[in-house]
Amino acid sequence: MPAILWREQMELGYKPLDDEHKEFVEVVQKSVEAANVGDFATMEWVFxxxxxxxxxHFSHEEEVMERIGFPDLENHMKSHQVFIKNISELRQQYEVSASEHEKRQLAMKTADFLSVWLIGHILSRDKVYKPYLVRLRNMPPRMNY
Ligand SMILES: [Fe+2]
Ligand SMILES: [Fe+2]
Structure with missing residues (x-):
């Protein structure tokens, strides 16, 4: 499985959230590397x-979306909740898996899920609130962080 790299199209133009997304890209890259070689210690760290x-990140992003009056906040929050549910389930399955083979398969499944979810979510869901971020410019500095 190839590692994903940060792409310019992922940029929202709002540094605090872009930095968090970059951090997550690194976690996803680690998951791909760890799954490819069966590095279970790193997989624990990934989970x-x-x-x-x-x-x-989700609570920060939801707070920003609320501040800028993003109209589809509720559906976006649901998408975040689905991610939390999925990653928690994968982690549980990984922790109870008895054999090394099973663990390796779950590591691949997790790396695959994280890669697909991250690209899909940032490029198709997070991008939707990007135009609303200009509203931060008209806010007092205390709120514009
Ligand atoms: Fe999001
Ligand atoms: Fe995000």
Missing amino acids: EKAYDYARD
Whole structure:
């Protein structure tokens, strides 16, 4: 499975969220590398980071979307919740898997899910609120972070 790299089309033009997305791209890249070689210690780290990322980044992003008055916030939040459910299920399956073969298969499945989800979500879902980010410019500096 090839590793994904940060692409310019993923850029939203709002540094705090772009930096978080870049961080997630790194986690996804690690998952691909770890799955390819069967590096289980790194996979544990990936599950931990993917979950932490989801919790922190999604709540930040949802808070920004609310601030800029993004009209499709509710559906976007649902998409985030589905990710959390999926990654939690994969983690659970990974933790109870008994054989090395099973673990390797789940690592591949997870890396695949993370890669597809990340590209799809940033390019098709996060991109939709990009035009609304200009509203941050008219906000007082305290709110414009
Ligand atoms: Fe999102
Ligand atoms: Fe995002």
